[in-house]
Amino acid sequence: xxxxxxxxxxxxxxxxxxxxxxxxxxxxxxxxxxxxxxxxxxxxxxxxxxxxxxxxxxxxxxxxxxxxxxxxxxxxxxxxxxxxxxxxxxxxxxxxxxxxxxxxxxxxxxxxxxxxxxxxxxxxxxxxxxxxxxxxxxxxxxxxxxxxxxxxxxxxxxxxxxxxxxxxxxxxxxxxxxxxxxxxxxxxxxxxxxxxxxxxxxxxxxxxxxxxxxxxxxxxxxxxxxxxxxxxxxxxxxxxxxxxxxxxxxxxxxxxxxxxxxxxxxxxxxxxxxxxxxxxxxxxxxxxxxxxxxxxxxxxxxxxxxxxxxxxxxxxxxxxxxxxxxxxxxxxxxxxxxxxxxxxxxxxxxxxxxxxxxxxxxxxxxxxxxxxxxxxxxxxxxxxxxxxxxxxxxxxxxxxxxxxxxxxxxxxxxxxxxxxxxxxxxxxxxxxxxxxxxxxxxxxxxxxxxxxxxxxxxxxxxxxxxxxxxxxxxxxxxxxxxxxxxxxxxxxxxxxxxxxxxxxxxxxxxxxxxxxxxxxxxxxxxxxxxxxxxxxxx
Numbered sequence: 001x002x003x004x005x006x007x008x009x010x011x012x013x014x015x016x017x018x019x020x021x022x023x024x025x026x027x028x029x030x031x032x033x034x035x036x037x038x039x040x041x042x043x044x045x046x047x048x049x050x051x052x053x054x055x056x057x058x059x060x061x062x063x064x065x066x067x068x069x070x071x072x073x074x075x076x077x078x079x080x081x082x083x084x085x086x087x088x089x090x091x092x093x094x095x096x097x098x099x100x101x102x103x104x105x106x107x108x109x110x111x112x113x114x115x116x117x118x119x120x121x122x123x124x125x126x127x128x129x130x131x132x133x134x135x136x137x138x139x140x141x142x143x144x145x146x147x148x149x150x151x152x153x154x155x156x157x158x159x160x161x162x163x164x165x166x167x168x169x170x171x172x173x174x175x176x177x178x179x180x181x182x183x184x185x186x187x188x189x190x191x192x193x194x195x196x197x198x199x200x201x202x203x204x205x206x207x208x209x210x211x212x213x214x215x216x217x218x219x220x221x222x223x224x225x226x227x228x229x230x231x232x233x234x235x236x237x238x239x240x241x242x243x244x245x246x247x248x249x250x251x252x253x254x255x256x257x258x259x260x261x262x263x264x265x266x267x268x269x270x271x272x273x274x275x276x277x278x279x280x281x282x283x284x285x286x287x288x289x290x291x292x293x294x295x296x297x298x299x300x301x302x303x304x305x306x307x308x309x310x311x312x313x314x315x316x317x318x319x320x321x322x323x324x325x326x327x328x329x330x331x332x333x334x335x336x337x338x339x340x341x342x343x344x345x346x347x348x349x350x351x352x353x354x355x356x357x358x359x360x361x362x363x364x365x366x367x368x369x370x371x372x373x374x375x376x377x378x379x380x381x382x383x384x385x386x387x388x389x390x391x392x393x394x395x396x397x398x399x400x401x402x403x404x405x406x407x408x409x410x411x412x413x414x415x416x417x418x419x420x421x422x423x424x425x426x427x428x429x430x431x432x433x434x435x436x437x438x439x440x441x442x443x444x445x446x447x448x449x450x451x452x453x454x455x456x457x458x459x460x461x462x463x464x465x466x467x468x469x470x471x472x473x474x475x476x477x478x479x480x481x482x483x484x485x486x487x488x489x490x491x492x493x494x495x496x497x498x499x500x501x502x503x504x505x506x507x508x509x510x511x512x513x514x515x516x517x518x519x520x521x522x523x524x525x526x527x528x529x530x531x532x533x534x535x536x537x538x
Contacts, residue, residue, distance in 0.1 A: 007088075008095060010109075023095040028086040035077060035084070038092075040069040107265030107299070112234060114271040152202045159199040228276035235273075235285060265297045274306035282308040307363030312414070315339065320366055320418055335417040361401075365414065368398035370421045372518045373411045377401055378491040379425060379475055383518055385496065390504050390512060392519045399518070405429070405453055412460045422466045423518060424457060427474035469517055479511040 007026040014020075029036050034043060034052040043049045044064045049072075057072035058064055077084065162175055175195050182193045212222040214229065222233055273289070274282050286309050293300040302309055310318060320333040365371045374380055380401035387393035402411050405426050415422040429450045439447075454470065461468050475481075481495045489497065499507065 009090060024093075025091050025095045026088055027091055029089045030077065031085045031087060035073050037070060037073065040073060041066050043069050107267045107297075109267045110269065112268065112270040112273075114275060148202075155202060156199050159197050163196050165194070226276070228278075228281070231276050232281065232285075235288065265299070267299045267301070268292065269301045269303075271303050272305065273302055273309065274304060279308060282306055286311070305367065307361070307367070310363040310366050312363075315414070315417070318366060318418070320420075333419050337417070339413060339417055364398040365400060365411070365420055365422075366418065368420070369394075369396040370423070371398045371400055371411075371415060372423045372425060373400050373402050373408055373415075374425050375402060375405045375408070375427060375475075376491070378481075378495050381492045382475075382479070382495045382499070383425075383515055386499060386507060386511060386515045387519050389499070390507065390515060392516055394519045397519055405450060408453075408457055409460055412457070412466065416460075416462060416465065419465065423469065424461060424466065425469045425471065425475075425514060425518065426454075426457065428454065428470050428472040430473055467517075469514055471514070480508050 009024050009026065011022050011024070012020070013022075033039050034054060043052065043054065044066055046064065049055050049058055049064060049069065054069065054072040054076060057075050058068050162173060165176060175197070179193045179195055183191070186193070212233075213219055214222050214225055214233070216225070216229065222230065225233075268289075270289075273285055277285060289300050289302070289309075290311075292298050304310075312318075315335055318334070321330055322333075323330045372383065374383065380399050383399050384393060400411065402408050408424060408426060412422070412424060414420075429447070431447055431451050435444055458468060476491060476495070479495065479498075481491070481498045
């Protein structure tokens with residue numbers, strides 16, 4: 001390609017019950033037909049080539065061959081590349097001219113489906129991870145282990161003695177007796193019978209009689225354990241195989257460069273890695289997969305519904321795929337831009353706080369149909385509670401406790417980057433007028449900064465993707481929760497106690513309005529763009 005990349009497609013087709021694999025490369029073709037390599041044979045006559053700019057690049061006399069045209073095409077493309085337009089096209093023939101030669105230059109691909117029988121996975125075959133590991137171990141034993149080498153030589157000696165017919169003890173072994181018996185039966189045919197035993201590959205002995213046993217208090221074969229342990233076993237095999245690969249790669253000595261026999265790249269594709277694993281095991285697995293992905297020449301693709309595998313420190317790697325309806329099909333949302341890049345100290349602090357505040361609970365934003373960003377635990381607890389009480393609860397909406405009003409801009413930035421519909425609910429926190437004389441300068445400055453955040457948040461929110469609800473003066477005041485009770489019990493518990501015995505009809509209209517907007521956000525055309533005008537509690 002013009003950008004110095006190589007793009008290859010590997011295709012697998014099911015034909016008569018067998019899988020046929022083929023490799024084809026993508027290439028760039030000039031839009032002009034007379035510059036396309038597959039059309040070179042059409043311009044081997046003087047009449048045809050003289051109608052193109054290639055006429056000055058072919059021999060003046062003699063017969064024009066296809067090779068002449070191809071060389072002229074390449075020369076012209078090199079001289080006029082900046083003036084030409086190219087399109088990508090898949091080559092019709094096999095990559096590098098042979099059907100399977102491309103397999104060695106492509107990464108090795110491992111698929112771990114959501115449901116897989118460990119019984120098949122631990123069979124010693126070249127198509128299974130355990131089979132690869134076992135064959136690698138046996139190969140190393142065959143090369144280094146003296147006991148293995150000695151056993152192999154002894155077996156070959158025994159087989160050789162059984163095949164000898166040069167008199168002595170060898171001539172009277174059971175095979176020789178069997179041969180004579182068969183010859184006697186075939187005497188009328190006048191034939192000689194010779195039974196020759198071919199020495200088996202000792203490596204095959206491991207394939208015929210190897211099982212994995214796991215002892216978690218009860219020793220059984222691996223396939224008789226629970227799904228969680230079985231799946232953990234699969235990932236352990238992958239990690240062991242990846243470690244073996246890393247150990248196999250040694251730095252080049254004396255500057256010698258050996259020919260590359262095959263690709264060193266490995267791609268792991270895993271469906272639902274969280275299946276059958278409790279949260280702590282999911283976190284451990286996530287860390288392990290991250291280590292594999294950071295190994296040179298290794299890539300890991302995950303398809304997950306678990307927040308434990310979403311790490312915002314690597315937000316560029318997060319891709320949201322959803323399908324709203326069959327007609328539109330699947331949509332892909334990914335943030336490839338630097339959200340908080342640069343060398344500015346403030347940018348670095350934002351990036352740090354963003355990773356710090358996204359935990360598995362807050363990671364729901366990547367899976368939600370809509371997210372509601374709130375300042376603290378009171379709103380986080382009370383809004384879903386009142387939604388269920390009033391009959392508007394929607395499980396596809398996530399209420400995210402951002403920790404404080406100061407963190408709201410971080411979450412807004414994330415939602416905008418991934419095009420996640422969001423609603424921001426925050427307190428107005430108005431300044432009293434006049435400022436109380438007992439306030440210290442530091443407190444006054446802090447209150448002023450908190451109030452100025454209203455304008456900053458309003459500028460960050462882009463409609464129709466995002467909306468704002470400003471509560472005046474704050475959530476507790478708008479919902480009628482006693483401040484004294486909040487100070488004594490804690491705001492969240494006081495709010496629940498306040499509404500627990502209250503009939504749905506008696507819930508303040510202001511609180512109902514906030515809950516309705518959180519779970520039944522009207523269409524953008526039906527709501528005013530001004531945050532102040534959209535505030536039902538102001």
